[in-house]
Amino acid sequence: MEKVAVVTGTSSGIGFETALALAREGYYTYATMRNTAKGDKLKELSSKESLKIDVLELDVDNENSAKTAIKHILDQKQRIDVLVNNAGWVLWGCVEDVSVDEFKTQFETNFFSIIRLIQEVGPTMRNQG
Structure with missing residues (x-):
């Protein structure tokens, strides 16, 4: 059985x-x-190198994009064995110089996207055993 991996931010x-x-x-x-x-x-x-890599659009900040990408993968392969939540970015500056909105934007990518993707993939992985 072919193992399937999903990596964000590639x-x-x-x-x-x-x-x-x-x-x-x-x-x-x-x-x-x-x-x-x-x-x-x-x-x-x-x-x-004859590798099996499929480049797929996924904006981790967008719930619909996450749902669409994971559905596409599951429709094609019926499984996901590995999820690597790699997408993220660094916010530079002193805390007092960075707006709360900028911090919220960073948290959307660096924190909430991880939860979003685990929620999309988790049930399938759990059912796979």
Whole structure:
């Protein structure tokens, strides 16, 4: 049975490398990102190394985007074995210089998106055993 992995924030950095590592270990890997145009390098490496990587649009801040992406994956593969919640960003500045709205925006990505995706994927993973 083919194992399926989902990695968020794969357009660069740790997410990019994690998606590659999982695919190299034999996982069918969904490399998700907001802007799939940034997935060209992953697609190129996937083709060159014959890896099973599918670049998929997913804006972790958007509930509908999360639901749509996970539904797409489950419709295709009927399972998810690994979820790597990697998407995130750093807010620079002194606390007194950063607005509460900026902190809320960061928390949406760095905290609530993790909960959102676990809620979407968790029941399927639990039912898989």
